[in-house]
Amino acid sequence: KTIKNLGDIQGKKVIIRVDFNVPMDKKTGVITNDRRIRAAIPTLKYLLEAGASVIAMSHIGRPSGDPAKDAILKTDGVAKRLSELLGVPVKKAGDTVVGPAVTAAAAALQPGHVLMLENLRFDPREQKNDPEFAQQIAQLGDIYVNDAFGTCHNDKDASMVAVPKAMAPKPRVVGFLVAKELEVIDGLMAHPKRPMLAVMGGAKVSDKIAFINVLLTKVDHLLIGGKMAYTFLKARGVDVGSTRVADEELTAAGPLLQYVGNKISLPIDYVTAKSDDLNTTQVVEGNIPVGFEGVDIGPKTLANYSAEIAKSATVIWNGPVGWFEQPAFSKGTRGVGEAMANSHAVTIIGGGETAEAIEQFGLDSKITHVSTGGGAFLAYVEGKKFASLAQIDEV
Numbered sequence: 001k002t003i004k005n006l007g008d009i010q011g012k013k014v015i016i017r018v019d020f021n022v023p024m025d026k027k028t029g030v031i032t033n034d035r036r037i038r039a040a041i042p043t044l045k046y047l048l049e050a051g052a053s054v055i056a057m058s059h060i061g062r063p064s065g066d067p068a069k070d071a072i073l074k075t076d077g078v079a080k081r082l083s084e085l086l087g088v089p090v091k092k093a094g095d096t097v098v099g100p101a102v103t104a105a106a107a108a109l110q111p112g113h114v115l116m117l118e119n120l121r122f123d124p125r126e127q128k129n130d131p132e133f134a135q136q137i138a139q140l141g142d143i144y145v146n147d148a149f150g151t152c153h154n155d156k157d158a159s160m161v162a163v164p165k166a167m168a169p170k171p172r173v174v175g176f177l178v179a180k181e182l183e184v185i186d187g188l189m190a191h192p193k194r195p196m197l198a199v200m201g202g203a204k205v206s207d208k209i210a211f212i213n214v215l216l217t218k219v220d221h222l223l224i225g226g227k228m229a230y231t232f233l234k235a236r237g238v239d240v241g242s243t244r245v246a247d248e249e250l251t252a253a254g255p256l257l258q259y260v261g262n263k264i265s266l267p268i269d270y271v272t273a274k275s276d277d278l279n280t281t282q283v284v285e286g287n288i289p290v291g292f293e294g295v296d297i298g299p300k301t302l303a304n305y306s307a308e309i310a311k312s313a314t315v316i317w318n319g320p321v322g323w324f325e326q327p328a329f330s331k332g333t334r335g336v337g338e339a340m341a342n343s344h345a346v347t348i349i350g351g352g353e354t355a356e357a358i359e360q361f362g363l364d365s366k367i368t369h370v371s372t373g374g375g376a377f378l379a380y381v382e383g384k385k386f387a388s389l390a391q392i393d394e395v
């Protein structure tokens with residue numbers, strides 16, 4: 001069920017799990033990308049305009065347990081940004097996730113108003129799916145909404161699983177963001193328009209092996225870039241110079257080598273940079289000289305990959321194809337993004353870094369769907385069943 005199925009919610013208190021785990025400047029705590037907050041706005045506006053009040057909760061980062069170090073992970077910053085985006089005040093509920101102050105603030109909450117709980121992971125019970133902790137949150141409201149697609153794969157988070165469980169038989173639904181993500185990815189996997197192409201990048205083959213294996217059963221062609229390309233190249237006997245490739249990565253790539261040259265394409269040229277002087281670069285085909293490491297796909301590869309994208313009817317992309325945070329090494333990632341933005345294909349992007357890159361290049365509005373999920377996107381495409389979604393009421 002989605003929030004559209006809720007009926008009259010005037011005066012109800014809605015507990016909503018959002019994923020405001022946004023990138024921040026590690027020193028100042030300034031939010032560097034608020035996409036995940038913006039993505040939850042339609043659901044929050046809908047609830048507020050229907051006369052409900054909202055109790056929003058999220059985790060941010062992975063707290064260390066040291067309050068001084070973790071201060072930067074408090075939800076004050078996201079509450080402030082949320083307030084700016086919604087145009088209504090967002091009250092912070094206190095320094096603990098649950099407790100008397102929070103219960104009192106929730107009880108006093110008026111229709112149209114928003115309360116933000118403290119970072120859920122400041123309480124160790126959150127990641128233990130603790131039923132008592134969940135009960136303390138559950139008693140704050142009348143309705144549970146899951147609009148945290150980026151966290152849906154976390155099966156041990158109380159806010160995702162134990163809280164909706166504790167709230168039954170009160171209504172438990174998904175918000176617009178989760179509903180859209182599920183619909184788009186379900187459609188992509190069930191009835192893709194062909195030819196279907198995938199572009200994969202990022203660092204580790206081992207992290208994405210299950211995802212790649214599923215993709216290989218679905219797509220017509222898989223293009224590899226990013227750090228993982230050098231793993232495949234090394235495994236095929238290419239000298240990758242000073243590019244670091246761990247042994248376990250070579251092992252992970254082993255079973256996939258049979259697809260290289262047919263379903264899987266690797267870069268034929270790459271931008272390399274001197275390990276001790278990144279300003280010294282050279283485009284290389286074949287072996288990479290000692291002292292140099294691969295940092296981006298080369299121009300010939302980009303031209304080939306762009307042509308493949310232009311020929312496809314569906315393109316799914318996960319993982320930057322180069323070190324895009326460095327402007328000098330961002331051409332490949334930008335080029336892949338441009339090819340997708342200019343194509344008539346259904347284009348889907350998943351994974352935090354890839355989404356960040358496409359936004360940085362100002363191309364996101366030309367992509368059919370940019371997922372808010374990182375690990376959740378991979379897991380959902382892999383066909384994993386989420387314990388969080390099993391708690392949502394069925395229509």
Ligand code: 3PG
Pocket residue numbers: 019021061062150151154352373374375376
């Ligand atoms: C994410 O960014 O992928 C989600 O917010 C989940 O965060 P986690 O990987 O720390 O569980």
